[in-house]
Amino acid sequence: MSPKLLPLVNTRHGSRSYKTCEYRCANQCDAPTPNTSENEEFATLARRAIARRSVLKATAGTMVLGGLAASPAAAGGKGHGHGHGHRGPKKVGTTEFTSVAPNRKDDVVNAPEFTHDVVIRWGDPVTARAPRFNAYKQTPEAQAQQFGYNNDYVGLIPLDGRRALLSVNHEYTDPELMFPAGMDELTKKKVEMAAHGLAVVAIEKGRKKGSWHTVDPRRSRYNRRVTASTPHQVDGPAAGHPMLRTKADPRGRTILGTFANCSGGTTPWGTTLHGEENFHGYFDASGSLDSTQSAAYARYGINGKGKGWKDVDERFDLTKAPNEPNRFGWVVELDPLDPSAPPVKHTMLGRLKHEGCNVTIAEDGRVVAYTGDDEKGEYIYKFVSRDRYRRDRSPHSRRHNKALLSAGTLYVGKFTGDGTADGLHDGTGTWIPLTSDRKSYVPGMSVAEVLIHTRVAADKVGPTKMDRPEDIEPNPVNGKVYCALTNNSDRGKKFTTDEANPLGTSMVRESLGAPLTAKSGNRNGYVLEITEKGRKTATSFTWDLMLICGDPAAQETYFAGFPKEQVSPISCPDNVAFDAEGNLWISTDGNVLGSNDGLFRVPTEGPERGRVQQFLTVPFGAETCGPLVSPDQLSVFTAVQHPGETDDATFEKPTSTWPHTDAFPRPSVIVSYAK
Secondary structure (H helix, E strand, O other), X not given: OOOOOOOOOOEEEOOEEHHHHHHHHOOOOOOOOOOOOOXXXXXXXXXXXXXXXXXXXXXXXXXXXXOEEOOOOOOOOEOOOOOOOOOOOOOOOOOOOEOOOOOOOOOOEEOOXXXXXXXXXXXXXXXXXXXXXXXXXXXXXXXXXXXXXXXXXXXXXXXXOOEEEEEEEEOOOOHHHHOOOOOOHHHHXXXXXXXXXXXXXXXXXXXXXXXXXXXXXXXXXXXXXXXXXXXXXXXXXXXXXXXXXXXXXXXXXXXXXXXXXXXXXXXXXXXXXXXXXXXXXXXXXXXXXXXXXXXXXXXXXXXXXXXXXXXXXXXXXXXXXXXXXXXXXXXXXXXXXXXXOOOEXXXXXXXXXXXXXXXXXXXXXXXXXXXXXXXXXXXXXXXXXXXXXXXXXXXXXXXXXXXXHHOEXXXXXXXXXXXXXXXXXXXXXXXXXXXXXXOEOOOOOOHHHHHHOHHHHHHOOOOOEEEOEEEEEEOOOOOOEEEEEOOEOOEOOOEOOOOOOHHHEEEEOOOOOOOOEEEEOEOOOEXXXXXXXXXXXXXXXXXXXXXXXEOOOOOOXXXXXOOHHXXXXXXXXXXXXXXXXXXXXXXXXXXXXXXXXXXXXXXXXXXXXXXXXXXXXOXXXXXXXXXXXXXXXXXXXXXXXXXXXXXXXXXXXXXXXXXXXXXXXOOEXXXXXXX
């Protein structure tokens, strides 16, 4: 089915529809801003540097064609600097490719040197007991054995030379696209609960180098589904605390389910981490709310308006189970290699709207983890473990390593501009301690209180408000840390700016080919680069804005000093990943430049630092998730989420049918590889 190639009159944030906002985050943009603290905002720190940079010659000589920069990258020409005359398989980190032009097609569009396969779709079998998918006769029992809806994070755990495990998040559901008209409402809710959570799927290499396909579930002992009803273990200092106890779990140590899982990370010991993000939108109230928790509820955006799951399970009724929301908003650790091991919710990493969590090993052997709180005006966090990583492969050492996220120190970031006239957008920063597993550094709050009400605790120590800190990940090659700051449409309104700050006004495009127009707020986002001082466990760092995203023709954009006429337009960075060369890969969500969302490759070092190239675009109405570059650099995995999720779409009348195997869209994981 062809997409509607018309201005998106019903979208609220570029390519994101009102429907996406409702089902994914309960329209948090329409709700009161949870962070009402007086802590300083990142925009006020960066404004001088960005203003200084605007007088540089970055915009000089840029030619504009139809509102897009005409260049080797943006206009479809080949780039330079990555080709090495390969005789062997083409590696995605070093191979030249022709940048994909902005488009509104209902398909995945790869760089022409590459192709892709669909690895797994919503409804495909995960376990050996899974029945064949029938969208017209869905049951919760079947969905609990099938691939869930709206895949997001993708992790890869190698098994041997040919096989690996995909570990995938299923973030949220859209009943209007999932179910035909007339289906029983209670059954729909039960199916949705089973469509949330996580999936572990065995895959193996295909005949073509870089290709992968699923293994028959009957040949894999690892395949597994985790849903909104699967028991999870609670660990860390807050485990068993009264605020985590409920009538169904009086010990506060076993939580049923995980949902709203956005991005994640893979650990050196072979487990995957999954961030519970927009959990606030899952709880209804049949009556009054617990007045003792009203302030905490408000700080997390919990208002008693959920998805109706209380009709299935009363734990989703705030009036009957007021502590249940405290049991969500954690980082979940899953062991794909041990299907019998329950997933673990790590209270030591704090409770917030985790986009994901990524770890690295410090020089002294301790584990360092980074996570972002994905909401306007929220903070960036860092965790340093108490104990050290063991590198040997013994079962005893693996058990030890799986406990490393249970004890240590949790920090929150404060960013300060350097105020020098160096023409750069940079500064210094400090990691402010919130709590260790034994001692709270926040006056008036215990260790458990800091971890359960982390937003409240962070407000008290003066960190810096950020513009939706999403995925944050250390680069394994250069050691720096990169964070996607997606956007903030309220910058300049609810969030203070001044006239010197170009991110108070951003250039956007209502439809493909339309002229750029100015809109208030930081609409296109940016990518933050953090350099730890001396050691990864250090509490001080330097920072710079590596990318100010947007159209190259817009004055406010910046691409680490790389010539703007040679980059692809990029809007709303969401997830980040790295290849073995240290290149940054960025997926986008909510493009406000008229195009579908996409995946981009950006060198972080050398003469091509900042050269943004679009590797692919996802179908109409979809979001680009994942991404993941295989260690051998022959494969790029991408999770295509919510294809065709437009405000006028229904199951019977979809605006996308991707991946074009049915009369309705199916969120799927794809793999791209060289032709």
